[in-house]
Amino acid sequence: MEPTLVGGNSSAASPSGSVSHNTNGTNANAAPSGHQGSHSISAAQPQSTVSTLSRAELKKAKAVSDAIDKSLRADKERLQKERGAKLLILGPSETGKTTVLKQLKLLYGRKGLDAERQTYRRVVHLNAMKAIQALSYGLQRANIPLEHAENIAHLETVMRLETTLKRYSITSIGFTNPAIPRKITDAKAETDMFLEMVPAIKALWADGGIQETFRTGSNLNLQDSAKYFLDSIDRIADLNYVPTDDDILQARVRTLAVSEHLFNIDGVTYRIYDVGGQKSLRKYWAPYFDDVNAIIFMVALSAYDQTCEDDERQNRLQECMSLFNSIANHKLFEITSFILFLNKIDIFQRKLEMGSLVSTYFPEYRGPNDYANTTMFFQHRFLQQCKDTAKQVYTHFTHATEEGREDSKDQPTVLSDIEVFCSVKMK
Numbered sequence: 001m002e003p004t005l006v007g008g009n010s011s012a013a014s015p016s017g018s019v020s021h022n023t024n025g026t027n028a029n030a031a032p033s034g035h036q037g038s039h040s041i042s043a044a045q046p047q048s049t050v051s052t053l054s055r056a057e058l059k060k061a062k063a064v065s066d067a068i069d070k071s072l073r074a075d076k077e078r079l080q081k082e083r084g085a086k087l088l089i090l091g092p093s094e095t096g097k098t099t100v101l102k103q104l105k106l107l108y109g110r111k112g113l114d115a116e117r118q119t120y121r122r123v124v125h126l127n128a129m130k131a132i133q134a135l136s137y138g139l140q141r142a143n144i145p146l147e148h149a150e151n152i153a154h155l156e157t158v159m160r161l162e163t164t165l166k167r168y169s170i171t172s173i174g175f176t177n178p179a180i181p182r183k184i185t186d187a188k189a190e191t192d193m194f195l196e197m198v199p200a201i202k203a204l205w206a207d208g209g210i211q212e213t214f215r216t217g218s219n220l221n222l223q224d225s226a227k228y229f230l231d232s233i234d235r236i237a238d239l240n241y242v243p244t245d246d247d248i249l250q251a252r253v254r255t256l257a258v259s260e261h262l263f264n265i266d267g268v269t270y271r272i273y274d275v276g277g278q279k280s281l282r283k284y285w286a287p288y289f290d291d292v293n294a295i296i297f298m299v300a301l302s303a304y305d306q307t308c309e310d311d312e313r314q315n316r317l318q319e320c321m322s323l324f325n326s327i328a329n330h331k332l333f334e335i336t337s338f339i340l341f342l343n344k345i346d347i348f349q350r351k352l353e354m355g356s357l358v359s360t361y362f363p364e365y366r367g368p369n370d371y372a373n374t375t376m377f378f379q380h381r382f383l384q385q386c387k388d389t390a391k392q393v394y395t396h397f398t399h400a401t402e403e404g405r406e407d408s409k410d411q412p413t414v415l416s417d418i419e420v421f422c423s424v425k426m427k
């Protein structure tokens with residue numbers, strides 16, 4: 001079974017079906033209470049006293065200790081239920097943080113997502129225009145000729161979009177941004193602009209030159225959803241088009257501000273925070289670091305062959321590891337549970353199949369260039385970042401844009417992991 005965000009993972013060993021590892025690499029699917037200071041009789045009694053206690057006294061002391069433990073646990077659970085569980089979704093840009101949040105909304109907050117559906121229509125149109133524009137620039141940069149000379153006019157139309165699209169950035173779904181010119185925040189103006197572009201987008205996407213650019217181009221600055229939307233151009237250009245759940249998962253809006261999302265599941269409130277992953281936005285994370293129950297750390301495995309947007313000398317996955325290092329070893333997260341999502345496995349697998357060698361970018365890797373061995377290598381590299389080798393980090397290999405199916409409702413989900421982590425009883 002291919003691992004997916006909802007319902008799939010690489011092992012069924014833990015109660016939630018996730019793979020749990022101590023960071024020293026051993027499998028540790030024991031209950032996740034290991035690092036929450038337990039009150040045990042053997043630890044509490046000095047050796048000399050223990051030897052002078054009778055069996056009956058020891059038994060009695062143990063019973064008292066167990067009762068204290070139980071009562072402490074119950075108090076903690078009650079408090080947690082009242083306060084709710086606080087979760088942060090952290091990680092670099094474009095790793096899929098907001099996509100995971102959308103998955104949670106699809107499962108537990110569909111109403112909220114339905115209200116945003118019309119706004120996503122504009123995001124989808126914008127994504128399609130940006131995709132064809134990035135390909136057109138790539139074609140020019142690489143001096144690849146167009147297959148059909150008559151498409152030059154379309155190419156020019158798309159290039160002229162540059163200045164308009166630069167100003168045109170939807171920063172946060174549902175919020176109008178004063179920085180966006182009025183003309184552009186106007187949904188009708190945007191739709192008209194997109195519809196005018198459709199013939200050019202269709203003709204160029206069908207052109208052999210653009211296809212070659214798509215196949216061979218590097219540093220195209222192309223979004224992962226480019227092909228998905230360009231292939232669907234007729235459907236998304238329909239006047240009655242309403243984005244599907246899949247479209248919403250594929251739509252890309254860069255997160256600029258930290259946002260809080262509340263989910264109420266079986267009487268427990270989950271406060272989940274989505275942050276902007278760009279380097280310049282990470283300074284805004286710290287105010288949210290207190291009292292965190294769990295952190296979902298997102299990694300785009302597929303970025304192993306990419307460089308950072310703002311520094312072409314730095315490998316993207318390497319930079320992600322450094323970020324994980326600073327988060328996993330942060331003083332405020334000593335007892336915080338960690339869920340590591342090694343995401344975008346679909347793209348990662350495709351790259352391997354096309355012959356891209358992991359060892360080109362990570363020369364220390366000497367194993368076979370197959371999915372099983374390379375993913376294990378990266379998992380190990382991430383877990384190695386934790387200085388506390390007893391820290392439990394639950395790892396999932398995920399494909400966050402794959403929609404959870406109705407019939408997978410009973411399968412373990414992201415939230416079933418979160419539930420275990422927070423030690424919150426849901427029922």
Ligand SMILES: Nc1nc2c(ncn2[C@@H]2O[C@H](COP(=O)(O)OP(=O)(O)OP(=O)(O)O)[C@@H](O)[C@H]2O)c(=O)[nH]1
Binds near residue numbers: 096224276298399
């Ligand atoms: N193919 C594929 N695409 C994915 C996957 N996860 C996310 N994406 C796409 O990757 C793009 C970026 O995802 P986001 O969720 O917006 O990334 P983010 O981490 O929130 O990025 P910032 O807001 O900039 O920090 C979107 O177009 C998603 O549809 C995946 O597993 N596979």
Ligand SMILES: [Mg+2]
Binds near residue numbers: 097098099253255277
């Ligand atoms: Mg985001």
